[in-house]
Amino acid sequence: MPELPEVETTRRRIAPLLVGRTVAEVRTTRPSYLFLTPPARLRRALAGRRVERLERRGKYLIGGLDDGSRLVLHLGMTGQLFSSAATSPRLWRVADRAASADARTGGAAALSSPRAQRVFAPDQHTHLRLSFRDAGPEVWLRDARKFGKVLWLAPGEESERLARLGVDALAATGATLYAATRGRSVAIKSLLLDQAVIAGVGNIYADEALYGAGVRPTRRAGRVSREECERLATALRGVLERSIETGGSSISDYIAPDGSDGAYQDERRVYAREGEPCSRCGTRIWRVVLGQRSAYYCPKCQR
DNA sequence: CACTTCCCCTGCAAGC
DNA sequence: TGCTTGCAGGGGAAGT
Numbered sequence: 001m002p003e004l005p006e007v008e009t010t011r012r013r014i015a016p017l018l019v020g021r022t023v024a025e026v027r028t029t030r031p032s033y034l035f036l037t038p039p040a041r042l043r044r045a046l047a048g049r050r051v052e053r054l055e056r057r058g059k060y061l062i063g064g065l066d067d068g069s070r071l072v073l074h075l076g077m078t079g080q081l082f083s084s085a086a087t088s089p090r091l092w093r094v095a096d097r098a099a100s101a102d103a104r105t106g107g108a109a110a111l112s113s114p115r116a117q118r119v120f121a122p123d124q125h126t127h128l129r130l131s132f133r134d135a136g137p138e139v140w141l142r143d144a145r146k147f148g149k150v151l152w153l154a155p156g157e158e159s160e161r162l163a164r165l166g167v168d169a170l171a172a173t174g175a176t177l178y179a180a181t182r183g184r185s186v187a188i189k190s191l192l193l194d195q196a197v198i199a200g201v202g203n204i205y206a207d208e209a210l211y212g213a214g215v216r217p218t219r220r221a222g223r224v225s226r227e228e229c230e231r232l233a234t235a236l237r238g239v240l241e242r243s244i245e246t247g248g249s250s251i252s253d254y255i256a257p258d259g260s261d262g263a264y265q266d267e268r269r270v271y272a273r274e275g276e277p278c279s280r281c282g283t284r285i286w287r288v289v290l291g292q293r294s295a296y297y298c299p300k301c302q303r
Numbered sequence: 304c305a306c307t308t309c310c311c312c313t314g315c316a317a318g319c
Numbered sequence: 320t321g322c323t324t325g326c327a328g329g330g331g332a333a334g335t
Contacts, residue, residue, distance in 0.1 A: 001327080001328065001329080002329095003329095032312095033311070033312095059329080074329080074330090075329095076312095076328090076329060076330085077312085077313095077327075077328055077329060078312090078313080078314090078327095125313090143312095144312080144313055144314070145311090145312045145313050145314080145327090145328090146311080146312055146313080147311075147312065147313095147328080147329060147330080148329090149329095149330095184305085184306095185305080185306080186305080186306065186307095190306090190307095193329090193330095195329085195330075202328080202329070203327090203328065203329090251327095272327095291306095291307075291308090292307090292308070292309080292328080293327090293328060293329095294326090294327085294328090
């Protein structure tokens with residue numbers, strides 16, 4: 001589940017394969033809600049455009065094009081952005097599935113060469129494929145659950161989605177949190193997940209930051225003290241920066257553009273650890289449902 | 304306006 | 320073994 005660290009890792013690793021290159025052809029799957037900009041319009045808009053930069057805002061990736069337009073991507077729950085030249089066993093498994101699907105439908109098996117020489121193949125979940133004029137590796141967007149978003153913005157066009165975003169989670173301070181929580185009766189965790197307040201935090205890092213700060217996820221936001229807001233901001237920055245260092249968390253679906261796994265899942269203290277002993281006090285980790293989502297915490301260390 | 308619930312989607316794991 | 324059921328959750332729409 002791509003949150004800020006996974007999106008940032010994706011950005012850093014896919015940028016060298018995008019920036020400075022000119023799009024030749026855009027291939028899409030059939031229209032779906034994934035495409036906020038209709039595929040036909042997207043194809044016309046991107047063909048011939050050179051990518052000048054790739055930025056991140058919260059969980060969004062924003063490609064700046066040479067005509068001033070922008071390509072906005074959100075990876076949702078299962079979005080993966082990677083290169084057709086990636087060499088990784090994780091991606092070979094996808095390639096194998098694509099080949100068997102191809103065989104089932106009577107098409108020519110695309111992957112018969114030895115593993116070391118094979119090129120990764122798109123499957124039924126590969127919804128966007130960009131090829132480039134230099135004929136080098138393509139860049140693909142794969143999203144099994146299709147919770148992601150693809151949006152093209154004309155030069156100067158604003159986006160309500162982007163305008164709604166609050167301060168980037170890496171820049172959030174204790175003062176930011178304190179101001180945002182005053183008078184709010186929602187659970188502090190729900191507020192952390194609100195992208196209009198802080199952009200980039202998802203379920204994993206919200207739980208980890210609250211654990212680091214010793215604050216229960218269910219506490220009313222307005223009851224969190226100034227000192228606790230300071231601890232929370234520090235803990236949040238800490239877990240996000242550490243996760244970026246380790247390449248993000250590979251729980252369920254996330255893999256980096258080169259097909260590699262992140263390692264932060266091995267460092268998480270509470271997320272998806274229901275019943276396991278707290279690393280500080282040994283108490284069993286609890287799981288509660290908050291806003292239709294699981295929240296994990298130590299009932300002793302978090303008050 | 305603040306807050307909660309529902310829903311989009313698919314793969315995987317647990318249970319029978 | 321094979322089926323059904325439940326769960327994962329970003330985030331917007333709809334409901335309270």
